[in-house]
Amino acid sequence: MSSLSDFKCDVCVIGKGLLGSAAARHLSEMGVSVLLLGPDEPKVRSDHSGVFGSHYDSGRITRIIDTDLYCAQIAEASISRYAELEKFSGIDFFEPVGHLAVSNLDNYISKIVGTARHLGVDAKSLAASELASRFSYFSFPSGVSGVHEHSTGGHINPRNLIKAQIEMLMKAENEVVNETGSAIERHDGFFRVVTQNGKAIKANKVLLASGVFSERLVDSREKLDLEICESTVVLAELGKEDAERLRGMPSVIFRQEAEYEKGVYLLPPIRYPDGKTYIKIGHSESRPMSDPDANLVKWFQGKGDPVIADWLKSQLFSLLPGVSFTDIKTESCAVSRSPTGRQFIDTIEGSGIHVLLAGNGYSAKSSDELGRIAAHKVISGEVPEEYSDIDFKVKYKRT
Numbered sequence: 001m002s003s004l005s006d007f008k009c010d011v012c013v014i015g016k017g018l019l020g021s022a023a024a025r026h027l028s029e030m031g032v033s034v035l036l037l038g039p040d041e042p043k044v045r046s047d048h049s050g051v052f053g054s055h056y057d058s059g060r061i062t063r064i065i066d067t068d069l070y071c072a073q074i075a076e077a078s079i080s081r082y083a084e085l086e087k088f089s090g091i092d093f094f095e096p097v098g099h100l101a102v103s104n105l106d107n108y109i110s111k112i113v114g115t116a117r118h119l120g121v122d123a124k125s126l127a128a129s130e131l132a133s134r135f136s137y138f139s140f141p142s143g144v145s146g147v148h149e150h151s152t153g154g155h156i157n158p159r160n161l162i163k164a165q166i167e168m169l170m171k172a173e174n175e176v177v178n179e180t181g182s183a184i185e186r187h188d189g190f191f192r193v194v195t196q197n198g199k200a201i202k203a204n205k206v207l208l209a210s211g212v213f214s215e216r217l218v219d220s221r222e223k224l225d226l227e228i229c230e231s232t233v234v235l236a237e238l239g240k241e242d243a244e245r246l247r248g249m250p251s252v253i254f255r256q257e258a259e260y261e262k263g264v265y266l267l268p269p270i271r272y273p274d275g276k277t278y279i280k281i282g283h284s285e286s287r288p289m290s291d292p293d294a295n296l297v298k299w300f301q302g303k304g305d306p307v308i309a310d311w312l313k314s315q316l317f318s319l320l321p322g323v324s325f326t327d328i329k330t331e332s333c334a335v336s337r338s339p340t341g342r343q344f345i346d347t348i349e350g351s352g353i354h355v356l357l358a359g360n361g362y363s364a365k366s367s368d369e370l371g372r373i374a375a376h377k378v379i380s381g382e383v384p385e386e387y388s389d390i391d392f393k394v395k396y397k398r399t
């Protein structure tokens with residue numbers, strides 16, 4: 001039995017991931033006391049039976065260029081604050097090596113060019129011949145063209161971005177509790193969040209940002225319309241020479257018509273915590289998971305889908321034909337998708353719980369701005385004036 005309350009705060013943010021840590025920092029900067037609740041990354045994934053995060057990695061693509069102006073604007077706002085966050089936290093997380101979008105779909109490329117022009121992004125269109133001469137290590141099929149984003153594109157280290165947000169939060173003397181929330185109780189005028197170890201947090205408001213595991217803390221009558229999707233990645237280890245030769249390689253999104261799961265993305269050589277340097281390849285579209293309640297933990301404990309992993313390997317070998325990889329491993333991850341393709345930044349009907357959910361597979365790069373939008377919504381009841389509440393409305397599965 002937990003005590004009445006071990007901690008007190010204005011806002012308890014549940015989920016120490018990319019979105020939760022960003023929202024917590026912005027809430028703190030808006031002058032309220034914040035408690036950020038969430039477990040640390042498990043040391044060994046295969047025997048961990050608790051919750052997981054989608055940020056257990058060293059590389060996430062960051063870019064403004066997008067087919068969707070809304071996504072591009074949110075990314076732009078986030079990226080514009082990276083340098084400040086790095087400076088004040090003392091933690092680096094952004095590698096501005098550039099980003100390359102490549103496709104044989106004219107419509108896809110022209111939409112990207114349109115949003116890039118609209119926002120004045122530092123980017124250049126490249127014909128197939130320019131792609132080949134500028135990035136001679138890549139071998140793209142004929143008929144493609146590209147857009148190269150310069151100073152604002154590249155990759156971020158999601159673990160370090162979270163560390164930077166938490167560092168700022170701690171500097172402002174807020175509380176971080178490394179535990180998993182097991183229940184949110186609503187009382188008269190306040191919430192009580194109970195952790196798995198029986199601690200209790202008394203909060204005036206609660207912001208739920210626990211990623212793909214959020215359903216566990218929401219009353220089943222309020223089933224959120226979130227689809228949990230499986231994601232498999234391949235990490236291909238590079239020898240010293242190839243790592244040196246590919247230095248400066250941009251992050252890449254390659255969209256091809258009529259290809260399995262529609263497209264792939266590539267992260268350039270990144271040094272991982274095991275001291276090795278890997279190129280990462282993953283698929284852009286993810287398959288919905290059947291029965292996530294039963295399968296999500298097992299999925300995170302495993303190594304992804306072997307069929308998709310084989311397809312990713314073949315894509316990698318054909319895109320970088322001159323590179324010899326010294327070892328290849330696969331990993332699993334998961335994303336949550338909303339029917340709108342937008343995030344849910346709203347309050348759950350009837351419960352008063354605020355949510356910041358539905359990363360939709362692209363929210364790492366934009367997490368700082370999404371956190372700011374959510375913090376604004378929690379404090380004032382509305383998203384900042386440059387956005388519209390309707391875009392972030394939570395959707396429910398109605399039976």
Ligand SMILES: Cc1cc2nc3c(=O)[nH]c(=O)nc-3n(C[C@H](O)[C@H](O)[C@H](O)COP(=O)(O)OP(=O)(O)OC[C@H]3O[C@@H](n4cnc5c(N)ncnc54)[C@H](O)[C@@H]3O)c2cc1C
Nearest residue numbers: 015017018019053054061181210211333359362363364365
């Ligand atoms: C393979 C893969 C590649 C991706 N690539 C990109 C990319 O290149 N660029 C990009 O912008 N985005 C990318 N994304 C998407 C991005 O990683 C997600 O959008 C982002 O992680 C979502 O942030 P989040 O805070 O909602 O969830 P998470 O980052 O998963 O954080 C949720 C946190 O909540 C915690 N939690 C869960 N349950 C509880 C509980 N009961 N109590 C307390 N804490 C709890 C978890 O431990 C976790 O720390 C990728 C995702 C995947 C899976």
